[in-house]
Amino acid sequence: MGKKGVLLVNLGTPDSPEVGDVKRYLDQFLMDERVIDINAFSRTMLVKGVIVPFRSPKTAKLYKEIWDENGSPLLYYSKIQTAMVQEQLGPDYHVELAMRYQNPSIPAALAKMKAGLVESIQVIPMFPQYASASTGSVIQLVMELVSKWQTIPPVSFVNSFHDNPGMIATFADNARKYQPETYDQILFSFHGLPERQLIKCDHSQSHCLKSADCCQTLTDVNKFCYSAQCHDTAKLIAAELQIPSAQYSVCFQSRLGKDPWVQPYTSDVLKQLAAAGKKRLLVFCPAFVADCLETLYEVTVEYGEEFRKLGGEEVQLVSSLNDNPQWISALVKMIKDNQGA
Numbered sequence: 346m347g348k349k350g351v352l353l354v355n356l357g358t359p360d361s362p363e364v365g366d367v368k369r370y371l372d373q374f375l376m377d378e379r380v381i382d383i384n385a386f387s388r389t390m391l392v393k394g395v396i397v398p399f400r401s402p403k404t405a406k407l408y409k410e411i412w413d414e415n416g417s418p419l420l421y422y423s424k425i426q427t428a429m430v431q432e433q434l435g436p437d438y439h440v441e442l443a444m445r446y447q448n449p450s451i452p453a454a455l456a457k458m459k460a461g462l463v464e465s466i467q468v469i470p471m472f473p474q475y476a477s478a479s480t481g482s483v484i485q486l487v488m489e490l491v492s493k494w495q496t497i498p499p500v501s502f503v504n505s506f507h508d509n510p511g512m513i514a515t516f517a518d519n520a521r522k523y524q525p526e527t528y529d530q531i532l533f534s535f536h537g538l539p540e541r542q543l544i545k546c547d548h549s550q551s552h553c554l555k556s557a558d559c560c561q562t563l564t565d566v567n568k569f570c571y572s573a574q575c576h577d578t579a580k581l582i583a584a585e586l587q588i589p590s591a592q593y594s595v596c597f598q599s600r601l602g603k604d605p606w607v608q609p610y611t612s613d614v615l616k617q618l619a620a621a622g623k624k625r626l627l628v629f630c631p632a633f634v635a636d637c638l639e640t641l642y643e644v645t646v647e648y649g650e651e652f653r654k655l656g657g658e659e660v661q662l663v664s665s666l667n668d669n670p671q672w673i674s675a676l677v678k679m680i681k682d683n684q685g686a
């Protein structure tokens with residue numbers, strides 16, 4: 346019997362924090378039609394003509410702030426997660442890590458699995474909430490590549506795991522050491538998305554963004570809605586920690602460009618909380634399974650500075666799932682439960 350293949354795929358990071366590598370990363374990332382989802386001509390003009398040349402030097406500086414002797418935190422933790430999952434699953438499994446953009450690449454990881462004669466492939470896009478720009482993009486590329494093989498093994502995909510009990514429990518446990526009840530407000534800050542991508546993912550075309558709060562509750566109709574899944578994750582973590590609904594806020598960070606993104610924006614929520622006299626904030630970022638630029642720099646440094654300028658005192662990040670053994674066990678259970686699905 347061949348081994349069962351498991352492919353863990355995260356977003357990706359530059360090969361180094363130097364401008365050239367950041368350019369290559371942003372170019373590949375933002376030229377993805379699921380990320381900048383406009384017509385090909387406009388995307389090329391915008392990405393290659395404006396965003397990559399102007400953003401890369403600034404983004405490279407930010408990467409230099411979080412790059413340490415282990416390299417990029419996202420890649421570092423992803424490698425550890427992969428090794429820990431392989432260790433727990435044992436020799437019947439062949440576990441590979443890939444990044445959607447840059448390295449280790451999805452084609453290289455799939456080639457290793459093919460050479461290892463795996464009998465099946467289970468793909469886990471490492472994004473708890475489904476978005477076309479993240480999970481959808483990974484699934485599309487894997488399908489495109491494997492569809493060209495002569496022998497196509499059974500391939501399965503995890504579509505989302507926004508309510509995975511082990512993931513929720515790990516985030517809650519990570520927060521306990523900060524004593525969440527001692528903070529003025531808890532924030533769940535998720536990576537943002539253009540609003541039009543929510544609407545495009547609404548198969549009913551009658552739900553998302555049709556009323557002020559339609560994407561705040563997960564139902565059968567909107568079960569693939571990124572915003573609704575984010576709200577559900579926040580609600581479950583808050584319930585685990587017995588945080589009353591008035592004590593927490595859900596918000597969305599990392600907006601790029603001028604189009605409207607899913608709201609409320611984290612910056613706006615910081616302003617409201619500072620105006621209401623809140624001083625100390627505890628921030629979860631449960632769109633990520635590993636600490637990365639968006640948690641270590643955007644939240645800790647940028648939002649921290651922003652909030653202090655507004656009169657606040659502290660923005661404390663809850664560390665991500667990283668190499669927490671409880672998370673690894675949850676991931677292993679997810680793999681075993683999904684086997685053959």
Ligand SMILES: C=CC1=C(C)c2cc3[nH]c(cc4nc(cc5[nH]c(cc1n2)c(C)c5CCC(=O)O)C(CCC(=O)O)=C4C)c(C)c3C=C
Binds near residue numbers: 356633
């Ligand atoms: C949670 C999953 C992610 C979704 C959905 C997502 C959508 C998305 N992102 C951009 C633009 C950028 N994102 C950047 C960094 C970044 N994004 C994610 C995850 C999701 N993005 C991660 C994990 C990271 C950090 C990677 C790391 O190396 O640590 C960046 C690069 C940084 C910067 O220049 O600001 C950009 C750009 C868009 C446009 C988008 C959906 C449309």
Ligand SMILES: [Fe+2]
Binds near residue numbers: 536599
């Ligand atoms: Fe992003």
Ligand SMILES: [Fe+2]
Binds near residue numbers: 547552553571573
């Ligand atoms: Fe929605």
